[in-house]
Amino acid sequence: MVSSSSPSCNLRSLLERLLELRQQVVEGSQKYLAAWGCLTSPPAAIHNLARYLALRQQDLRSLQLELAAAGLSSLGRCESRVLESLDAVIAILAATQGLTHTAPSYEEFYAGDTALEQHAEALFGPPSPHRRARIMVTLPSEAAEQPELLLQLLERGMNVARINCAHDEPSVWEKMVAHLRQAEAQTQRRCKILLDLAGPKIRTGPVAMPPGKTKVYRGDRILLTAKVPEASAGISCQVTCSLPEVLAHLQVGASVWIDDGKIGARVVRIEPAGVVLEVDKVAPQGKKLRAEKGLNFPDSQLQIRSLTDKDCQDLDFVVRHADLVGYSFVQQPADLQLLVSELERRQARPDLGLILKMETQRAVKNLPALIATVAGCRPLGVMIARGDLAVEIGWLRLGEIQEELLWICEAAQVPVVWATQVLDQLTKEGLPSRPELSDAVMSARAECVMLNKGPYLLEAVALLDELLARMQTHQHKKSQRLRALYSWR
Template sequence: FGARGEGPQTRIMVTLPTEAATDPALVAALIAEGADAFRINCAHDGPEAWAAMIAHIRAAAPERRIPVSMDLGGPKFRIVELTDKPKHRFFPGDRFALVARLEDAPKGLVGATLSHPALLAALQPGAEVSVDDGKIRAKVRVMGPDHAVLEVIHAPTKGAKLKPEKGVNLPGANLRVAALTPADLEALDFVAPNADLVAFSFVQTPQDVRDLIAALQARAAPGRELPAILLKIETPLGLRNLPELIVEAGGVLPVAVMIARGDLAVEIGFDRLSEIQEEILWLCEAAQVPVVWATQVLEGMVKEGQASRAEVTDAAMSQRADCVMLNKGPHVVAAVGFLRGILGRMDRHHAKKSDRLGPLRVWGEGA
């Protein structure tokens, strides 16, 4: 995740927004504040913009290696269309339908189509569905041949809307869906010869890893190493198979693991996330595999310019990982500097998973 002569041991990865393709000053400012690596999301923009972003990174720091991670979109489990405009707010007790086609929606209910048929096929009475990172949770009450009627069991106090592009999760369901999509294979034409890491979304099985390695090898550029594989752990099945995924990928290419805490929390339950991310950190340290701590780190500061107390504590905990990922936002440059300071101070107390037991400076002379 990049070489650095000084500063905290934990590296900082920053997600680049679209404007980074046309604003080299933004990239330079992020590097000056302490960014060690960059993430490009292949679900947005295209090869021309990606190439411009990478060119700006290389031009801003020609004297050092700043890795570029390119994130494959994977199979998107999202709402596609709605029978009603997204103006209706849902509260506990309200009902809506997930449908194969909009015309299949039962009369009187808002119907929503999904981006992948496996989602609707996996539903059964009593199954739980999460929408928009858990803002809406609902249970299947009625199954039809081409639709499912769901009842909302949880929503914010002010209610929440169903909207196109919002993510959909089926907590506890093992969706046997290929991790590589046609769009991913198209993106790999650029990723294989240009990226330093390829972030593998929705990876669940060793076969998924074999498919990615084969696709990378088919696109190998003469004289250039293939990118390392960054396994994004987002589902219960991917979590359960993590040791096998590490062995499968690490036997061929350098491998790292991303704790994708957004989807993972929804899938396994928010109450289990702290324990599970702890176990992933321990497993990867034992396997000597670097870990990326991701999703909503200092989100308030990145988006609004002010971090909450809980976010600061979370950022301090992230020092035990090898790399921390910040998302894009209007205040991300300031957030990089803020995070770097937190990581540097925590280095005095922890070396990854081990306490240093150093002197407590608050009560020392000149504190």
């Protein structure tokens, strides 16, 4: 008689649990497909995404330990192949019990990885010969007057040129595009162009401070208003909001962040003149409150049109010149449908790709539904805009959320752009910091890495090109690549 602790009994128990888990995944995925309106013949990527979300509703940590101890896959790298991973393990366990279960073929097992690479190529163009991750570069204004800059960027490894529509104007962008096309002809290298829509940027306007006061400190009160009024009793300072309609959506207790999170405050009172904030997070030495700084409202459901009038005007330029369009402040499927309808109205070519920028909590929560909205319609990518996102969700959660975004996108076969402050010190000062080198190493798991402009941009592109090439021999997405070690052979 076999004891309850025998290997045979343990394997039988694992098989039963995995079969039950597989059934839960299959049934649970239907809930997501129904919510997205994709129950009838969903694309393979969306079906896998639904299965992945169903799988991740379970706490699998103890099961993973048991699977690993039995020499089996612990399902820790199943993003692109949920059922295939389960079936591969179930087939092995079934064989130990004299049973049969169909295992996926090699091609079936890696079909999701292959599709992701195809989608990345459709979006960003073919990869450089020595690395899979592309490099996106935000073009400075000087690129309109210095054609040699585009040539040098291409020679150092730029794959995608980003033009930020929040800066300059169409006549300047047109010069940048012309110089890039000329550089392509000289180098015989193709480079995609991303036009990044400005979106409804919420910023501070004119600031009024009491006489002799230059900074705000913890405990100070700020009146956030549509128009700077006469001085109010007990108010430390006053500042206008560039989109005053958002003030109507703020409630007492809601958090407000100013200047990329350098000043944190909460709403303590609503007045006819505006909203009174009390500063609760700021450096001990205080912080100057300036105009043209970002405002974030992570606790508030802002009803703001995701496409501004300026964005719609810029779309006329986009459909003529861009390969990709970046969508700021996209938060729900209706926002995405609005952009798609505007592109269709302008008869944009079908291969014009969309880059959805993850900047808010709401966007993160709705990402699967956003992906399902345009699945199979246009090339689609996701940008992890870590600056605004960190302010919105909190610095403490940024690390885990950027990981989850990578997993969700891999499950949906959607390429990712890793953005914000990559090699920032190198780009601005000429020497990288140790932490930003580690961050750049982590960025190799994305399909594209974005650099911002700075006086040492060329050096940053060259370093990132080499770093990404080195790292891909060690890691692919979450999977370690066990090539021979350099130092101990």
